[in-house]
Amino acid sequence: MKIYKGAKKQLYLETNSIGHLFSFPVEEFMEIHEYERDDWIIQEDTRPDYLFYVIEGKAKIYITHQNGKVSLINFINENEYIGEMELLHDVYYTKGIQASTKTICFALPIYYYRKRLLEDAKFLRELTKFLSLKATTMAAKYTQSQAFPLENRLADFILQTSDEGVYKEKHVTVCDYLGVSYRHLLHVLTQFCERGYLHKEGRNYYVKQYQSLHELAKVLRNE
Amino acid sequence: MKIYKGAKKQLYLETNSIGHLFSFPVEEFMEIHEYERDDWIIQEDTRPDYLFYVIEGKAKIYITHQNGKVSLINFINENEYIGEMELLHDVYYTKGIQASTKTICFALPIYYYRKRLLEDAKFLRELTKFLSLKATTMAAKYTQSQAFPLENRLADFILQTSDEGVYKEKHVTVCDYLGVSYRHLLHVLTQFCERGYLHKEGRNYYVKQYQSLHELAKVLRNE
DNA sequence: GAAATAATAGGAGATATCTCACATTTTGAG
DNA sequence: CTCAAAATGTGAGATATCTCCTATTATTTC
Numbered sequence: 426m427k428i429y430k431g432a433k434k435q436l437y438l439e440t441n442s443i444g445h446l447f448s449f450p451v452e453e454f455m456e457i458h459e460y461e462r463d464d465w466i467i468q469e470d471t472r473p474d475y476l477f478y479v480i481e482g483k484a485k486i487y488i489t490h491q492n493g494k495v496s497l498i499n500f501i502n503e504n505e506y507i508g509e510m511e512l513l514h515d516v517y518y519t520k521g522i523q524a525s526t527k528t529i530c531f532a533l534p535i536y537y538y539r540k541r542l543l544e545d546a547k548f549l550r551e552l553t554k555f556l557s558l559k560a561t562t563m564a565a566k567y568t569q570s571q572a573f574p575l576e577n578r579l580a581d582f583i584l585q586t587s588d589e590g591v592y593k594e595k596h597v598t599v600c601d602y603l604g605v606s607y608r609h610l611l612h613v614l615t616q617f618c619e620r621g622y623l624h625k626e627g628r629n630y631y632v633k634q635y636q637s638l639h640e641l642a643k644v645l646r647n648e
Numbered sequence: 649m650k651i652y653k654g655a656k657k658q659l660y661l662e663t664n665s666i667g668h669l670f671s672f673p674v675e676e677f678m679e680i681h682e683y684e685r686d687d688w689i690i691q692e693d694t695r696p697d698y699l700f701y702v703i704e705g706k707a708k709i710y711i712t713h714q715n716g717k718v719s720l721i722n723f724i725n726e727n728e729y730i731g732e733m734e735l736l737h738d739v740y741y742t743k744g745i746q747a748s749t750k751t752i753c754f755a756l757p758i759y760y761y762r763k764r765l766l767e768d769a770k771f772l773r774e775l776t777k778f779l780s781l782k783a784t785t786m787a788a789k790y791t792q793s794q795a796f797p798l799e800n801r802l803a804d805f806i807l808q809t810s811d812e813g814v815y816k817e818k819h820v821t822v823c824d825y826l827g828v829s830y831r832h833l834l835h836v837l838t839q840f841c842e843r844g845y846l847h848k849e850g851r852n853y854y855v856k857q858y859q860s861l862h863e864l865a866k867v868l869r870n871e
Numbered sequence: 872g873a874a875a876t877a878a879t880a881g882g883a884g885a886t887a888t889c890t891c892a893c894a895t896t897t898t899g900a901g
Numbered sequence: 902c903t904c905a906a907a908a909t910g911t912g913a914g915a916t917a918t919c920t921c922c923t924a925t926t927a928t929t930t931c
Contacts, residue, residue, distance in 0.1 A: 556782075607910095891913095
């Protein structure tokens with residue numbers, strides 16, 4: 426992890442306007458952190474000292490269950506918060522946050538800014554919108570995972586993550602994300618190939634029948 | 649649905665202080681609604697005209713999937729909001745909200761109060777806490793449903809909902825809530841009886857071995 | 872109070888998904 | 902470059918969960 430200082434910090438402050446986030450000046454004690462891919466931004470079960478706001482990159486929220494299973498709860502993208510739960514609640518089981526690409530965040534020391542943040546309508550309004558989306562997303566994932574088999578959820582995931590018709594996510598990550606075993610994921614991918622929806626070459630899968638995948642995916646969404 | 653007027657309205661306004669919720673007066677246009685058990689407070693896919701705050705009773709959030717399956721997303725209890733998603737977002741797939749007991753809510757006309765609410769730090773701070781808990785709860789339910797079989801989740805649910813050692817929730821509701829088929833729920837309940845954890849009499853189940861149920865339930869929680 | 876509707880109950884077979892075991896390939900650290 | 906760790910791949914059998922079907926009770930409704 427690196428902390429940007431001096432000119433580099435200035436550059437990021439100027440490039441990424443934060444005027445819409447806070448109604449009081451935060452530059453003085455705000456830091457800018459850079460995390461490498463796979464770095465832990467927050468360790469599971471360890472309270473963070475900062476409230477983060479992602480300006481570049483992508484991270485993953487993980488929780489480890491008592492039976493050893495690991496769930497990838499969700500991804501965090503640019504313009505999203507990290508550590509907001511701990512800002513709001515004194516008691517909270519902290520989830521692990523891991524950078525999945527190089528990630529750059531604004532980092533506001535909680536001990537210093539907490540009080541003012543919780544009185545700042547502008548900040549709270551942004552955070553409220555973010556949290557409401559988070560709640561909605563989780564509710565959707567929850568109900569979808571119960572109402573539909575992997576087939577449908579995977580089709581949706583492939584359409585969302587494939588780039589120029591190529592799907593090449595890591596199986597390991599995907600099973601944590603979709604909450605199924607490695608074995609089963611492979612099984613369903615193989616089926617997709619057999620049915621001609623995908624074509625496998627090495628470690629990449631090429632989308633051959635968008636239509637079929639769309640059919641499978643569309644039942645997920647009412648919205 | 650009834651709307652309280654005059655003295656009855658006054659009574660509720662006096663009994664339930666709302667000073668901690670808003671920093672401006674809302675009494676003038678705020679209504680007080682009473683819903684019977686099974687009334688729909690909000691219809692699925694129909695934007696509500698009010699932001700509600702539950703002061704008495706309990707309600708259920710439902711979504712209907714394209715394949716006809718119904719998910720009971722969660723319960724809403726006293727001191728929780730209803731319709732906050734629509735207040736925050738212009739585009740939103742509205743879930744259905746059904747009273748599961750007689751439910752009394754404050755009802756604030758959105759068209760009238762929206763602007764001021766979104767500028768009120770006190771209101772936003774409360775809402776932020778509520779939404780963060782909602783997001784956390786949904787995330788927990790999501791990952792638990794993927795990491796553990798019904799056995800564990802049902803044990804937890806029985807411990808949470810049984811009263812004086814008696815469990816008597818409606819199976820129909822429970823399967824929507826835990827996201828399993830009616831058939832399977834019965835099957836696991838029967839197992840619990842066979843193992844002596846529960847004893848069935850008529851439509852009630854008596855908890856016989858708290859310890860065993862606790863064992864099953866405790867793996868769900870790290871927190 | 873009879874008829875319609877919702878809830879409970881359980882059998883039987885299908886299928887979605889998991890666990891475990893093991894082999895191969897790729898990646899990363901030194 | 903080399904070795905260990907991570908990721909991929911596959912078989913076989915177990916289990917969790919679903920679907921469909923059919924009865925039997927409660928609960929509503931007219």
